[in-house]
Amino acid sequence: MSRFNEVKERTGTRSVKWDMTEKLFKSNEVLPMWVADMDFQAPQAVIDALTERAAHGIFGYTITDELVEGTIYDWLKKQYDWTIDTKWISYSPGVVPSLHMIVQALTKKGDNLLIQTPVYPPFYKVIEQHDRNLIQNPLIYQDHRYEIDYEDFENKIVENDVKAFILCNPHNPVGRVWTEEELKNMADICLKHDVLIFSDEIHADLVLSGHKHVPIASISEEINDKTITCLSPTKTFNLAGLQASYVVTANEKMKKSMDDTFLAQGMNMLNTMGITALEAAYKHGEEWLEELLKVIEDNKNYAVKYLNETGQIKVIEPEGTYLLWLDCTKMGMEHEELKSFMQETAKVGLNDGASFGKEGEGFMRMNIACPKATLKEGVDRIVKALENRR
Numbered sequence: 262m263s264r265f266n267e268v269k270e271r272t273g274t275r276s277v278k279w280d281m282t283e284k285l286f287k288s289n290e291v292l293p294m295w296v297a298d299m300d301f302q303a304p305q306a307v308i309d310a311l312t313e314r315a316a317h318g319i320f321g322y323t324i325t326d327e328l329v330e331g332t333i334y335d336w337l338k339k340q341y342d343w344t345i346d347t348k349w350i351s352y353s354p355g356v357v358p359s360l361h362m363i364v365q366a367l368t369k370k371g372d373n374l375l376i377q378t379p380v381y382p383p384f385y386k387v388i389e390q391h392d393r394n395l396i397q398n399p400l401i402y403q404d405h406r407y408e409i410d411y412e413d414f415e416n417k418i419v420e421n422d423v424k425a426f427i428l429c430n431p432h433n434p435v436g437r438v439w440t441e442e443e444l445k446n447m448a449d450i451c452l453k454h455d456v457l458i459f460s461d462e463i464h465a466d467l468v469l470s471g472h473k474h475v476p477i478a479s480i481s482e483e484i485n486d487k488t489i490t491c492l493s494p495t496k497t498f499n500l501a502g503l504q505a506s507y508v509v510t511a512n513e514k515m516k517k518s519m520d521d522t523f524l525a526q527g528m529n530m531l532n533t534m535g536i537t538a539l540e541a542a543y544k545h546g547e548e549w550l551e552e553l554l555k556v557i558e559d560n561k562n563y564a565v566k567y568l569n570e571t572g573q574i575k576v577i578e579p580e581g582t583y584l585l586w587l588d589c590t591k592m593g594m595e596h597e598e599l600k601s602f603m604q605e606t607a608k609v610g611l612n613d614g615a616s617f618g619k620e621g622e623g624f625m626r627m628n629i630a631c632p633k634a635t636l637k638e639g640v641d642r643i644v645k646a647l648e649n650r651r
C-alpha cells in the first residue's frame with residue numbers, strides 16, 4: 262500500500278486539525294478538512310533522522326551551521342533555479358512570525374501595506390496588529406479564475422503611498438501560481454513607486470503539473486534588492502509542528518533590521534528537531550515530494566469532478582497548494598447558512614471562506630491533503646447533503 266493511502270489516526274496527538282473538532286465544529290462527527298497540514302507521514306528519511314536525533318537524548322541549544330545553509334542553497338537552486346548567497350539566510354520558527362518581524366522591522370506605525378484579497382487570514386493580522394493600515398487590491402474573479410487587477414494595484418499604491426506589498430505566491434486560498442510575467446508586472450510597479458515586497462512563498466513546492474514556481478526575488482537583481490522571501494519545508498513535508506523556517510534577504514540593510522528585530526524578541530535560534538527535519542527533508546525528500554504531488558493531483562481531480570457534478574459547487578481549479586477554494590454561491594445560501602450547512606448537515610470541517618476577506622463570502626476552503634479514503638468520505642458527505650436538499 263502506498264504510504265499516502267494509509268489512514269493514520271491523528272486524534273490524541275494534540276493535532277490542531279483533529280483534536281479541536283468538537284471545540285471548533287461543535288461535534289466529533291465532523292470530518293476535519295481545514296487547517297493546512299496533511300494527513301500523511303513525513304518522508305521516512307525525516308522520521309529516521311528525528312528518531313536518531315531523539316535517541317541521542319541530549320537536546321541542548323543547537324546551531325544552524327553551514328551544512329544546513331548548504332542544504333537550503335541546494336534546494337533553492339535545484340527546485341527553482343535560484344542561486345542565493347547563504348549570507349542572505351535568516352532563521353525563524355515560522356513564516357507567520359517572520360511576517361510579523363518583517364513588518365515591524367521595515368515599516369512604521371501608520372504606514373500603508375497592500376495585500377491581494379481574498380488571502381490567508383494572518384496577512385490582515387500582521388498589518389493591523391502593528392498599527393499599519395490595510396490597503397486591499399482585490400483579485401479579479403472571472404470565469405472561475407483569479408487574475409491580478411494591475412490598474413487597481415498601481416492606483417492603490419500611488420493614492421495611499423503604500424510602503425510594502427505582502428505577496429502570497431502560490432496564492433492561498435485561490436490556488437494561483439503566479440507566472441513570471443505576472444510577478445514581473447507587479448514587481449515593476451513596486452520598483453517604480455519604491456514599494457518593498459514581502460513574499461510569502463511557503464507553498465512554493467506544492468505546484469501542480471503544468472505550472473512552475475518562480476521566486477519573485479529571482480527575477481532580477483533590482484527586485485531581489487527590494488524583496489524579502491519567506492520559505493519553509495514545513496508545508497511541503499508536513500512538519501508544521503516542528504516550527505523551522507527561513508527568510509532570504511539580499512539587501513544587507515533590510516536583513517540587518519529584520520535580524521535585529523528578531524534578536525530584540527530573544528529569537529536567535531531554531532529548535533533541534535526542526536533543524537534536523539529541515540536538513541533531512543531537503544536532502545532526501547525529493548522523491549517523496551514527487552509522489553505527494555501525484556497524490557494531490559489525483560485528489561484534486563476527484564474532488565473537482567464530484568463536487569462540480571453537483572452543479573451547486575464550483576471548484577476553482579488550483580495550480581498549486583493542496584487547498585481547494587470552493588465557490589458555493591450557486592447554493593443560494595447566506596454565508597452563515599452555508600457554514601452551518603457544511604458543518605451541521607454535511608458534517609465536514611472546512612475553512613470559512615469569509616475569514617479570507619469579504620470576497621470569500623459564499624466560498625469555503627477544503628484541504629485535500631489526505632488519503633483517498635478520507636477525501637472520498639468528505640466529498641461524499643457534501644454530495645449527499647446537497648442531494649438531500651433537493
Ligand SMILES: Cc1ncc(COP(=O)(O)O)c(C=O)c1O
Pocket residue numbers: 297354355356357358381429433461463464493495501506
Ligand atoms: C500562505 C501561508 N503562509 C504561512 C502559513 C503558516 O506558516 P508558518 O506555520 O510557518 O507560520 C500558511 C499556513 O497555512 C500559509 O498558507
